[in-house]
Amino acid sequence: MSNQVLNNTGAEVQIKSPVQQPLQGKRFPISKYIAYLFLTVLCVIWIIPVIFGITTSFRSQAEVVSTGFRLLPVNWILDNYVTILxxxxxxxxxxxxxxxxxxxxxxxxxxxxxxxxxxxxxxxxxxxxxxxxxxxxxxxxxxxxxxxxxxxxxxxxxxxxxxxxxxxxxxxxxxxxxxxxxxxxxxxxxxxxxxxxxxxxxxxxxxxxxxxxxxxxxxxxxxxxxxxxxxxxxxxxxxxxxxxxxxxxxxxxxxxxxxxxxxxxxxxxxxxxxxxxxxxxxxxxxxxxxxxxxxxxxxxxxxx
The missing domain is CATH 1.10.3720.10 (MetI-like)
Known part of the structure; x- marks a missing residue:
């Protein structure tokens, strides 16, 4: 797309108007997403035992024995910390x-x-x-x-x-x-x-x-x-x-x-x-x- 105008000598000059350039295809950074996925999996593997340890400290002994693996306790108690301190x-x-x-x-x-x-x-x-x-x-x-x-x-x-x-x-x-x-x-x-x-x-x-x-x-x-x-x-x-x-x-x-x-x-x-x-x-x-x-x-x- 261009516009024609006259210059000082009377000749026609074409002035190109700015046109939005077509978006060039970007390379999909698949390696970055694979790295993020790998780090996320590692983070989950490492953090679940920590969360389970924290929540277990707020369980009663009866709940620990009866429920087995459960991420969150049924009843949150502070008796364990009171006993420790x-x-x-x-x-x-x-x-x-x-x-x-x-x-x-x-x-x-x-x-x-x-x-x-x-x-x-x-x-x-x-x-x-x-x-x-x-x-x-x-x-x-x-x-x-x-x-x-x-x-x-x-x-x-x-x-x-x-x-x-x-x-x-x-x-x-x-x-x-x-x-x-x-x-x-x-x-x-x-x-x-x-x-x-x-x-x-x-x-x-x-x-x-x-x-x-x-x-x-x-x-x-x-x-x-x-x-x-x-x-x-x-x-x-x-x-x-x-x-x-x-x-x-x-x-x-x-x-x-x-x-x-x-x-x-x-x-x-x-x-x-x-x-x-x-x-x-x-x-x-x-x-x-x-x-x-x-x-x-x-x-x-x-x-x-």
Whole structure:
């Protein structure tokens, strides 16, 4: 479609009017829908046991035994949680939660300090055998942790830390996986910043605190979240080093609950205790989700 007009010389000129172009066929993104379907199926598989555990904690024991698998209870009750919270002698769940919060928080704080300083040494400082030492320790860390159980217990026992919170806080502070992430992130930071600081008279500690530390907050958030959840969910080690009920973290306490509640088939109380145990880490990820999603992308710290 076009319109004819006269120009300054009197000649006719055709002016094409804008015409809606036909829609070009777009390629159907079948792979995207297959991926969404696959992730949805996985989500359903993972979330149904969690929902069933939550709803079971609100069932009476008679309903648990009689109805079998039923996603929602017939009668919602709070008796299981009342029993759990009132039991402060054989199964002090609140005390265990406080112990776990103190252990995981202290462990995470120390981990952040240690891995940031260690990563700075491996990434920004030059000394003989630096890379050889780093990769040797990294290779040793690939051995399964169960190999170190007996030596670790001997060391903890020699320090007199059995049945204390230090048995949970100190081991694993210098995890090579976290140090590797921090080192790689730091290696992506231009060294021109260090040189500029040195020109101004700053030493290594001043460069670490004033220049590097503010730039590596993203990777420290990631390592902090992993360290907190790892310390909170640790099961085998606290079972080995704790025998005092009042000093146990919640994971070791849940094993004890299997003997207290499991023998009498008190499934509601057992599931209620497990739900209470996951609330702190669930809240942590809900409040830190924004920072976690932003921080998990470590491309800024890894050279391509």
């Amino acid at each position: 009132n039991n402060t002698s054989t199964a002090p769940i609140l005390r265990w939660l406080v112990n776990s919060i103190f252990i995981a928080t202290t462990h995470t704080a120390l981990v952040i300090v240690i891995i940031s300083i260690t990563g700075y040494g491996y990434a920004r400082m030059n000394f003989k055998g630096r890379d050889t030492l780093f990769f040797t320790l990294l290779g040793i860390s690939f051995f399964p942790g169960v190999v170190n159980l007996i030596p670790s217990y001997k060391i903890i026992d020699a320090f007199g830390w059995v049945n204390t919170e230090w048995a949970m806080i100190i081991p694993g502070l210098a995890g090579m996986g976290n140090i590797f992430l921090v080192r790689q992130f730091m290696k992506g930071i231009p060294k021109d910043l260090d040189e500029s600081a040195k020109v101004d008279g700053a030493g290594d500690f001043r460069i670490y605190f004033s220049v590097i530390l503010p730039l590596i907050k993203p990777v420290l958030i990631v390592c902090g979240l992993f360290s907190f959840t790892g310390s909170w969910n640790d099961f085998l080690w606290p079972v080995i080093v704790y025998t005092d009920v009042d000093k146990m973290p919640v994971t070791a306490g849940l094993l004890l609950l299997q003997d207290i509640y499991g023998n009498y088939r008190l499934i509601g109380q057992l599931m209620g205790s497990a739900i209470l145990a996951i609330i702190p880490t669930l809240l942590l990820f809900l409040f830190a989700q924004k920072y976690f999603v932003q921080s998990i992308n470590l491309n800024a710290g890894i050279k391509g």
